[in-house]
Amino acid sequence: MFTLQTWIVQALFIFLTTESIGELIVPCAHIHPESSVVQLGSNFTAVCVLKEKCMNDYHVTANEIFWKTGRVTVPYEQYAVINRTASSVTFPNITLINALLTCNIRMFGQINRSVYGIRIISGLPPEKPKNLSCIVNEGKKMMCQWDPGRETHLETNYTLKSEWATEKFDDCKAKRDTPTSCTVDYPPVYFVNIEVWVEAENALGKVASDHINFDPIDKVKLNPPHILSVNSSKELSSILKLTWTDSRFKSFITLKYDIQYRTKDASTWNQVPPEDTSSTRSSFTVQDLKPFTEYVFRIRCMKEDGKGYWSDWSEEASGITYEDRPSKAPSFWYKIEPSHAHGTRSVQLKWKTLPPFEANGKILDYEVTLTKWKSHSQNYTVKDTKLTVNLTNDRYVATLTARNLVGKSDASVLTIPAWDFQATHPVTNLKAFPKDNVLWVEWTAPDESVNRYILEWCVLSDKLPCIPEWQQEDGTVHRTYLRGNLVEKKCYLITVTPVYDDGPGSPEHIKAYLKQAAPSKGPTVRTKKVGKNEAVLEWDHLPIDAQNGFIRNYTIFYRTVIGNEIAVNVDSSHTEYTLSSLTSDTLYMVRMAAYTDEGGKDGPEFTFTTPKFAQGEIEAIVVPVCLAFLLTTLLGVLFCFNKRDLIKKHIWPNVPDPSKSHIAQWSPHTPPRHFNSKDQMYPDGNFTDVSVVEIEANDKKPFPDDLKSLDLFKKEKVNTEGHSSGIGGSSCMSSSRPSISSSDENESAQNTSSTVQYSTVVHSGYRHQVPSVQVFSRSESTQPLLDSEERPEDLQLVDNVDGSDGILPRQRYFKQNCSQHETSPDISHFERSQQVSSVNEEDFVRLKQQQISDHISQPYGSGKMKMFQEVPAVDAFGPGIEGQVERFETVGMEAAVDEGMPKSYLPQTVRRGGYMPQ
């Protein structure tokens, strides 16, 4: 390629230079050497010689020559002008290069022209090839390889040469792509020594390797043997015989063999001792194999003296050793199932299939023998690995043997104790822990001699029942792992039961995980009770399927909307926790995480709000307040009651009894002091027993204060009124008419008491409405009532008067109210008229605004009739159209304001005329 390129380039230059001068073929100059391969690190000198014709045509000499490598001008320091026509360039210590070196001239001082070029390639001479070695694959030709040494950077040919002492063989030229090996053309001739060497050659030199002399038979690599068969022996279950066919070489050389074998599932090979196979043979019997086991074999061979190469491994061949009787008794256990029949037990005997290395063959069936204590035994032949039998409650001994084609195993013996047997002697310090991806169980043996241990385990789950798996361990074992397909994140309940001669001991249980994980869900927390500053949280334990490990602790996270989250760790045994120091009336968010050894999982968030007040707080405030109010009221009432005299004094100051005045005693015209109560209208001592009703017809202006007091007063008296009103008829007597009564009893009472109490009956109607019910005010008077039995007659009288007059609404009113009493026949008109007249008289007196004591006393003395007759007149003064009630209500006010009098008394309507204003 390089050569071709060089020629093209040269041709191009030649064409260019020759064309310019109108001639063909003849180049303008030439370089010596024509082309060059230069050894790395050496000096190289090239000389450019100009032709005379060119020199003349272009008027150049060697001084105008300059050199270029590629497009780079070589520095002038490297030039040397030899003579007028020749200039040289020298490259000292040449590096790795593959470049075009051109000789150029500068014509007319400015035009540059290339006149010739050569290619310079640098490289190294070949190194002496080392480590020449040859191999003869059986049936193929000899191949030799070598180490060519350093890179030459040049095209280097390697030739493998071989010769006998008497004859030379054809050279073997290494291919370009595999310059380190060559396969000769001729078939090998064995047993004749051959001399072989390799020659390396390139442009910079030629070198041969050391010669090696060998017999090709010592370099041979045989074809691998072919295994014909692997045969087992019925007599010996521990051997397999291997037969094979060899290479054809075995007829003229001695071979040795290498045999390897392994069980089918194993990965490592066992080696048959080489000394057993150090000579040519075509079969071998491998010993010490396991019965009924499939073995895989392979074999290779080489020349016995070790010269040459091992053949490749043969194809693998396998064979199965013959069966042997089972080497071990099967694991044997039982389970008592509940039985309906009384006195019998349903016992399920169960056993494990023997692993192949113990079964030593195909297990055909199992033989179970059940022996009741001192009784005949029963035999069962079972193909399955369990047997359910009904046994009595006695003690049984069960034996089990496994049978294969060759024989029976030893017997497993199991004692099924009587039903009332008490298991004892459990194992102690039972521990279970995962290690190396299996679950180990460890325990301390009981003091008793244990025949074997039974380990049972099952997955604890809420969804699935506990279906136990089991395994048996020898009595000497104290630690084992569970040989089952255990799953991670499942809780295993492991039971270890020691088995003694007389039956099983007490089982011990433990829970374990093969590998724990964080719970698959978190606990759901909720509030049980929320207080003002605390909340009682509660939650349920996680279901076991969600635990994925042992729950070591819980963490409660709670926070307010704005506050930081607070975490509280809670022991895993708790299902309740009280959060304290909460803020009242605040929304709290709480969630809970459950942690196993491997991590935790949050449950859903729960929010609750603390109340503003604690429970009972409102009650605690309200009840005392109410009580206090009640107490205050009560105290006030009591106070009022106790101090009623004082109050009365303030409200109703004592009006001096005119009868006791000195004037009365002193006056010679004092009426006789004693009247007959019935006959004498105004007895002496009862002069003040006058109810005064002041009716202010004109002035309707109310006086709220007094009115109020009046109302209050009225109210207080309401309850007692009815009682004190005496007989029903007498209530009609409580007319608004003032009445003056006198009696003996009154008189006597007058003497004992300086105060006179009164009762007021208020007819309360609103505006024009007629009250339907009479309202009574009654004083707690100590003053004896006027003789009430006679009073209805007074009313009667009034009625009569009304009826006769027919004009007074008041009277009509009373008539209506008292209509039922109108018929009272037994009251004399006279007495009635007397009373009415006294009232009217009083009214009259008030209207005239005269001193009560002065004016009233006079009509008494002057005559009753006059006063009686004046009644209509009095009424005529009133507006008449106004409701009676209003008039009555305003009565007291008029008295107080208009007369400017102290509250010496309130105007009163006298009931039955038995009370007196004071």
Next chain:
Amino acid sequence: GDSWGMLACLCTVLWQLPAVPALNRTGDPGPGPSIQKTYDLTRYLEHQLRSLAGTYLNYLGPPFNEPDFNPPRLGVETLPKATVNLEVWRSLNDKLRLTQNYEAYSHLLCYLRGLNRQAATAELRRSLAHFCTSLQGLLGSIAGVMAALGYPLPQPLPGTEPTWAPGPAHSDFLQKMDDFWLLKELQTWLWRSAKDFNRLKKKMQPPATAVTLHLEARGF
């Protein structure tokens, strides 16, 4: 004269001293290995010839490839005869045996090359060429043993090679007969050589025999 003979004998012994294993174990192992190798080679050639002959006889076709075909030895007098009377064979010394072997194989190789030139199929030619090469190796091997034992190589018999020419006088059948006998004679010679070299090998095995051999050789 005797003195020259004695001197020559002494010189030979002295020259051979380094070859005595007892004196120099690391040096030239002597002719023993080469004899063994020559023996192995004869065995190997035997083996090789068996398959070659089978192929070639099949190529010749019946009756030559029939197992019990045993034609009379006609017109192949120039072929060296391997069969020899047992007494005669026993009476031969090593040099004579080696010389006879050498000469026989030289001739046989010559004939075989002729056979190769006539072979019809390329495969057969390749096999024959290989066998020729191997036989060439055997010749070299015998020569090596003879050299190791100090025997001179026999001069090539003049005219041996040119005499073997597929003359037009031969009919095709006779030609095949010649081929048959050539292969048969080769086989016989290989058997005989194996015996010869086995005998020689046994003779050479005790290291001490090296000197004895040379003394014997001197005597010869």
